[in-house]
Amino acid sequence: xxxxxxxxxxxxxxxxxxxxxxxxxxxxxxxxxxxxxxxxxxxxxxxxxxxxxxxxxxxxxxxxxxxxxxxxxxxxxxxxxxxxxxxxxxxxxxxxxxxxxxxxxxxxxxxxxxxxxxxxxxxxxxxxxxxxxxxxxxxxxxxxxxxxxxxxxxxxxxxxxxxxxxxxxxxxxxxxxxxxxxxxxxxxxxxxxxxxxxxxxxxxxxxxxxxxxxxxxxxxxxxx
Numbered sequence: 001x002x003x004x005x006x007x008x009x010x011x012x013x014x015x016x017x018x019x020x021x022x023x024x025x026x027x028x029x030x031x032x033x034x035x036x037x038x039x040x041x042x043x044x045x046x047x048x049x050x051x052x053x054x055x056x057x058x059x060x061x062x063x064x065x066x067x068x069x070x071x072x073x074x075x076x077x078x079x080x081x082x083x084x085x086x087x088x089x090x091x092x093x094x095x096x097x098x099x100x101x102x103x104x105x106x107x108x109x110x111x112x113x114x115x116x117x118x119x120x121x122x123x124x125x126x127x128x129x130x131x132x133x134x135x136x137x138x139x140x141x142x143x144x145x146x147x148x149x150x151x152x153x154x155x156x157x158x159x160x161x162x163x164x165x166x167x168x169x170x171x172x173x174x175x176x177x178x179x180x181x182x183x184x185x186x187x188x189x190x191x192x193x194x195x196x197x198x199x200x201x202x203x204x205x206x207x208x209x210x211x212x213x214x215x216x217x218x219x220x221x222x223x224x
Contacts, residue, residue, distance in 0.1 A: 001205035005198040012191045025176035036165040057144045061137045062095045065107045071124040100145045
């Protein structure tokens with residue numbers, strides 16, 4: 001919403017450049033707008049990137065865990081180990097939809113039972129190295145699964161930063177640019193009209209946002 005005003009200001013720099021106070025206000029406005037856009041990008045990225053990384057790590061862990069579980073199941077059938085057969089009745093689909101805590105419990109069960117029989121599993125493709133690999137992956141997954149909580153906290157911080165920057169930008173527009181543009185109105189009526197049109201876009205957005213239940217009042221109309 002602020003970009004339209006920024007476009008008008010940049011396109012008409014020769015007009016207002018001699019008005020030092022206006023130029024300073026424009027600089028403050030553009031600096032905060034750049035920071036606002038960066039904060040918005042970081043806010044959106046905070047959860048998306050973490051969630052994708054978590055799901056990717058989970059898929060790797062589950063693939064490895066299910067392979068060892070399958071080997072244990074085959075071993076249990078051949079050795080007629082009824083208890084182990086029961087413990088290894090773990091469907092891959094169940095692992096994929098399980099909660100964080102349940103995923104870790106199931107992976108821990110597979111690691112524990114594989115460790116119990118590691119000396120007898122060479123023929124089934126399971127050795128200490130493969131168990132150790134799953135242990136490392138399990139630890140990494142645990143860290144990754146905690147990451148979204150940290151990302152939510154970080155996102156809240158970004159949201160607060162966005163609200164602060166928005167308030168500062170609105171104040172610069174209302175209390176400086178709106179006032180000083182009147183000084184240029186008589187000599188540059190076209191610029192004044194373009195500025196006013198851009199301000200209408202901002203006001204319209206504020207009113208729409210406010211009607212959706214968000215706090216904050218839209219900036220007043222220009223009434224020179």
